[in-house]
Amino acid sequence: MGVQILMPALSPTMTEGKLAKWLKQEGDAVKSGDVIAEIETDKATMEVEAVDEGTLTKILVAEGTEGVSVNSPIAELDGGGGAASKGAAPGADTAMPQHPAPPAAASPAVGEVAKQAEDYGTVAQRGTDRKEGAAKMGEAAAAPEKDWGPTKPMTVREALRDAMAVEMRADDKVFLMGEEVAQYQGAYKISQGLLDEFGPRRVIDTPITEHGFTGMAVGAAMTGLKPIVEYMTFNFSMQAIDQIINSAAKTLYMSGGQLGCPIVFRGANGAAARVAAQHSQCYASWYAHVPGLKVVAPWSSADAKGLLRAAIRDPNPVIVLENEILYGHTFDCPTAEDFIVPIGKAKTERAGRDVTIVAYSIAVTWALAAADELAKQGIEAEVINLRSIRPLDSETIAASVKRTNRLVTVEEGWPYANIGTEVAMQVIEAAFDWLDAPPVRVCGKDVPMPYAANLEKLALPTTAEIVDAVKRVTYK
Amino acid sequence: MAQAAETAGAKRRTRTAKEAPMTRDQLLQAYRDMLQIRRFEEKAGQLYGMGLIGGFCHLYIGQEAVVVGMQACLEPGDQVITSYRDHGHMLATGMEARGVMAELTGRAGGYSRGKGGSMHMFSREKGFYGGHGIVGAQVSLGAGLAFSNWYRESRNVSLTYFGEGASNQGQVYESFNLAALMKLPVIFIIENNKYGMGTSVERASASRDLSKNGAPWGIPGEQVDGMSVMAVKEAGERAVAHCRAGNGPYLLEMKTYRYRGHSMSDPAKYRTREEVQKMREQSDPIETARKMLLEQGATEADLKKIDDEVKAIVQEAADFAQSSPEPDEKELWTDILIEEAR
Numbered sequence: 157m158g159v160q161i162l163m164p165a166l167s168p169t170m171t172e173g174k175l176a177k178w179l180k181q182e183g184d185a186v187k188s189g190d191v192i193a194e195i196e197t198d199k200a201t202m203e204v205e206a207v208d209e210g211t212l213t214k215i216l217v218a219e220g221t222e223g224v225s226v227n228s229p230i231a232e233l234d235g236g237g238g239a240a241s242k243g244a245a246p247g248a249d250t251a252m253p254q255h256p257a258p259p260a261a262a263s264p265a266v267g268e269v270a271k272q273a274e275d276y277g278t279v280a281q282r283g284t285d286r287k288e289g290a291a292k293m294g295e296a297a298a299a300p301e302k303d304w305g306p307t308k309p310m311t312v313r314e315a316l317r318d319a320m321a322v323e324m325r326a327d328d329k330v331f332l333m334g335e336e337v338a339q340y341q342g343a344y345k346i347s348q349g350l351l352d353e354f355g356p357r358r359v360i361d362t363p364i365t366e367h368g369f370t371g372m373a374v375g376a377a378m379t380g381l382k383p384i385v386e387y388m389t390f391n392f393s394m395q396a397i398d399q400i401i402n403s404a405a406k407t408l409y410m411s412g413g414q415l416g417c418p419i420v421f422r423g424a425n426g427a428a429a430r431v432a433a434q435h436s437q438c439y440a441s442w443y444a445h446v447p448g449l450k451v452v453a454p455w456s457s458a459d460a461k462g463l464l465r466a467a468i469r470d471p472n473p474v475i476v477l478e479n480e481i482l483y484g485h486t487f488d489c490p491t492a493e494d495f496i497v498p499i500g501k502a503k504t505e506r507a508g509r510d511v512t513i514v515a516y517s518i519a520v521t522w523a524l525a526a527a528d529e530l531a532k533q534g535i536e537a538e539v540i541n542l543r544s545i546r547p548l549d550s551e552t553i554a555a556s557v558k559r560t561n562r563l564v565t566v567e568e569g570w571p572y573a574n575i576g577t578e579v580a581m582q583v584i585e586a587a588f589d590w591l592d593a594p595p596v597r598v599c600g601k602d603v604p605m606p607y608a609a610n611l612e613k614l615a616l617p618t619t620a621e622i623v624d625a626v627k628r629v630t631y632k
Numbered sequence: 633m634a635q636a637a638e639t640a641g642a643k644r645r646t647r648t649a650k651e652a653p654m655t656r657d658q659l660l661q662a663y664r665d666m667l668q669i670r671r672f673e674e675k676a677g678q679l680y681g682m683g684l685i686g687g688f689c690h691l692y693i694g695q696e697a698v699v700v701g702m703q704a705c706l707e708p709g710d711q712v713i714t715s716y717r718d719h720g721h722m723l724a725t726g727m728e729a730r731g732v733m734a735e736l737t738g739r740a741g742g743y744s745r746g747k748g749g750s751m752h753m754f755s756r757e758k759g760f761y762g763g764h765g766i767v768g769a770q771v772s773l774g775a776g777l778a779f780s781n782w783y784r785e786s787r788n789v790s791l792t793y794f795g796e797g798a799s800n801q802g803q804v805y806e807s808f809n810l811a812a813l814m815k816l817p818v819i820f821i822i823e824n825n826k827y828g829m830g831t832s833v834e835r836a837s838a839s840r841d842l843s844k845n846g847a848p849w850g851i852p853g854e855q856v857d858g859m860s861v862m863a864v865k866e867a868g869e870r871a872v873a874h875c876r877a878g879n880g881p882y883l884l885e886m887k888t889y890r891y892r893g894h895s896m897s898d899p900a901k902y903r904t905r906e907e908v909q910k911m912r913e914q915s916d917p918i919e920t921a922r923k924m925l926l927e928q929g930a931t932e933a934d935l936k937k938i939d940d941e942v943k944a945i946v947q948e949a950a951d952f953a954q955s956s957p958e959p960d961e962k963e964l965w966t967d968i969l970i971e972e973a974r
């Protein structure tokens with residue numbers, strides 16, 4: 157028997173795909189690097205390249221077959237004449253021998269939320285690779301506090317795109333700039349279709365030069381234009397942080413109110429999956445520290461659409477911290493033309509009397525999962541989605557704590573001087589006498605993000621940790 | 633600068649047209665090294681496909697001649713630093729395939745004990761200073777390595793690699809100025825593989841000849857056929873001689889090409905299949921070296937032996953990368969600060 161060619165994964169989370177097309181037929185000679193087949197996921201087609209030489213002896217999966225699972229044999233190769241042909245010989249590996257998967261690979265899901273290892277160029281297709289409990293997420297999204305009428309399910313990705321499109325249609329001063337936002341349609345496909353609709357004057361691809369294009373955008377904003385600056389991820393905004401803080405945030409003050417800076421800085425913030433320390437940091441606390449900036453962190457599609465619209469219209473610099481893992485998640489989102497979420501208003505996603513859990517961004521997902529778990533044990537948790545990090549909706553938080561008398565904060569950022577610290581301090585200032593237990597913070601561990609699968613899992617907060625924290629404050 | 637040109641000229645004059653900048657043995661070694669990188673990367677691609685490697689994984693396939701040619705110009709103590717597309721650089725410096733592969737799978741046997749991953753590996757012993765994920769950041773760091781050589785009055789040089797996309801970052805130019813001002817022994821090597829993710833060099837850079845990007849600071853530069861290990865070695869020697877002689881930085885723009893997508897799952901729709909195929913068929917650095925070796929009298933059997941040896945090394949690395957355990961959970965909390973001995 158020849159060497160088997162297995163269905164490759166296009167991402168660590170892909171479990172199956174469609175075998176769209178065979179480009180080689182049985183009997184064809186195959187060279188290393190030849191494209192032998194095309195595989196389709198919902199949004200993209202990827203080519204499968206041969207690794208070794210040989211003759212394609214047998215096609216095991218006909219083209220057009222859907223749901224072909226990763227690592228199942230799709231064809232056989234006779235292995236040609238090289239060392240590769242000798243079955244067990246070192247390097248006879250076109251076949252991707254079926255090594256028993258180690259624990260790391262066997263459980264790509266991290267914590268309660270299955271994490272997508274999305275890549276710069278691939279998010280769109282990856283977001284749809286997996287069957288990602290969209291219904292479950294939708295359920296979690298309670299109706300928006302103001303009744304905006306009908307809703308429809310949409311992904312966070314679509315919500316962000318729609319927010320930009322609507323505001324760009326309404327105001328010619330709004331434009332989008334960043335790396336790969338135009339022709340590539342966004343590294344995470346957030347700006348899909350915007351170049352087509354608005355053209356290259358308003359959807360602008362930049363070189364990799366964050367400090368330069370951020371400064372340029374801030375300069376443009378000083379004249380009254382309304383730039384949206386996309387950072388491929390917020391990790392790269394560190395290249396530009398001087399312009400964000402020293403130029404964008406402080407100029408209004410320094411000019412005695414003459415020179416405002418109506419600008420939005422947006423992009424993916426926080427950990428994705430397995431991208432290690434330099435690509436997995438939460439910047440909420442960094443930006444929230446700065447007077448002159450507003451900082452929001454959407455969780456659901458409604459948050460994303462409503463907050464981004466508000467951010468674009470805001471006359472001040474606003475940081476919009478998105479989350480890569482949430483991009484592909486589906487939530488119900490109001491369809492009303494004028495739907496908007498005011499900056500500075502938190503949202504109670506779940507009501508409860510026993511404890512207040514304050515979270516933002518993806519931590520809301522974790523908090524809601526913990527609340528479900530706690531409910532089974534007879535503890536009713538109230539979950540507050542901050543949405544806005546600065547200004548902080550201390551009123552909503554304090555009002556809740558005055559009813560529950562207990563506070564747990566949840567976030568993926570590091571513990572030291574994080575957002576939970578600020579929330580807890582504000583609660584202490586506003587509602588000390590109502591607290592029946594010291595507040596507890598659940599957060600990312602105080603270490604740079606490790607790459608190894610097992611360590612990364614340990615570094616991020618888990619539902620179990622939230623449940624534990626709640627038990628501590630409720631003395632259960 | 634004049635001196636560098638002279639040195640180069642002198643070298644060229646002493647060689648006849650037939651006489652290549654590498655002896656047959658050196659070429660044979662280069663062939664082996666390039667092949668090892670290629671096979672390693674193919675294997676990494678497979679392991680990624682099997683879900684054994686996570687996150688980002690940027691393959692170096694197509695660009696092998698650049699690091700192998702440059703490495704052949706180095707002495708012990710010289711430093712190498714690059715971006716996240718770093719597997720080839722590590723293998724070229726002599727780091728072991730098994731340690732690199734085990735880092736890719738996030739195992740305890742990896743160079744960073746599983747904590748760094750594909751983009752973040754280091755080996756002080758081999759003079760490899762990483763493995764950096766932030767585009768452009770390694771350029772200033774590379775100037776710093778050169779500063780250290782200057783400060784310590786050593787002869788060593790720093791090879792500072794970055795992409796043509798990275799060449800647009802501001803800190804690159806700040807580093808050019810600093811290095812030229814202080815005459816630091818750094819070779820800035822732009823690996824121009826024509827694309828930074830989905831953006832072609834023409835769409836990202838107004839400079840049409842990146843080798844001249846150091847000109848305002850008087851940094852001599854050359855465009856080099858980065859698909860030819862010979863051409864790389866030859867230019868590399870000139871650059872290294874210039875630096876070692878205390879003349880300050882040198883800039884090499886390597887014209888090269890990556891065959892695969894930017895990272896593992898980039899569908900690469902911004903270029904045509906034909907463009908890739910043409911590069912592969914007409915300029916493949918390994919194929920070219922192979923033909924040259926055969927012309928110089930190497931036999932198919934000689935080369936086959938090398939192929940087999942390389943495959944065995946890579947297979948061993950892959951096996952190790954799968955059998956090495958995940959890091960101990962205690963590792964989460966180590967290496968954050970150096971704990972002083974009490």
Ligand SMILES: Cc1ncc(C[n+]2csc(CCOP(=O)(O)OP(=O)(O)O)c2C)c(N)n1
Nearest residue numbers: 392717765766767795796797798827828829
């Ligand atoms: C500061 C920063 N901005 C953006 C990115 C995202 N990014 C990673 S690689 C890359 C393209 C770099 O292209 P190039 O320098 O040509 O190197 P190549 O990938 O071609 O080797 C981008 C934009 C990053 N890692 N760091």
Ligand SMILES: [Mg+2]
Nearest residue numbers: 795796827828
């Ligand atoms: Mg490039």
